[in-house]
Amino acid sequence: RKELITYAIDGQIEFSTPLNITSADKINVYRNGINISFTVVNNTTIKLEPEAICYLNDKIRIVQLY
Numbered sequence: 592r593k594e595l596i597t598y599a600i601d602g603q604i605e606f607s608t609p610l611n612i613t614s615a616d617k618i619n620v621y622r623n624g625i626n627i628s629f630t631v632v633n634n635t636t637i638k639l640e641p642e643a644i645c646y647l648n649d650k651i652r653i654v655q656l657y
Contacts, residue, residue, distance in 0.1 A: 595653045599645035605638050610655050612637075617656040623649055 595609040599622075608618065611634045620629050620637065628640040637653070645651065 592657065593655050595655075597651050597653075599647070599649040599651055601645070601647040603645045604641075604643070605632060605636055606651055606653060607635055608637060608653055608655055610657070611635060612655075619654045621650075621652040621654075624652075 593609040595607075597606060599606075606620075612618065612631055615629075615631050618629070618637065620627050620639065622639070622643055622645065627643045629637040630640075632638050639645070
């Protein structure tokens with residue numbers, strides 16, 4: 592398991608993952624502690640669901656299983 596914590600900038604919806612993406616099922620994303628949906632953009636980037644646009648300093652935690 593690999594975990595990445597980052598703080599968003601205002602309006603940010605795309606984030607890098609801690610590892611290359613092999614399956615979206617192996618990733619959980621949390622915004623300020625709430626689990627949110629996402630889509631895979633490429634093998635290292637995810638895009639949050641449209642309703643989850645971030646505000647300045649929102650805490651984003653990406654948990655990725657090997």
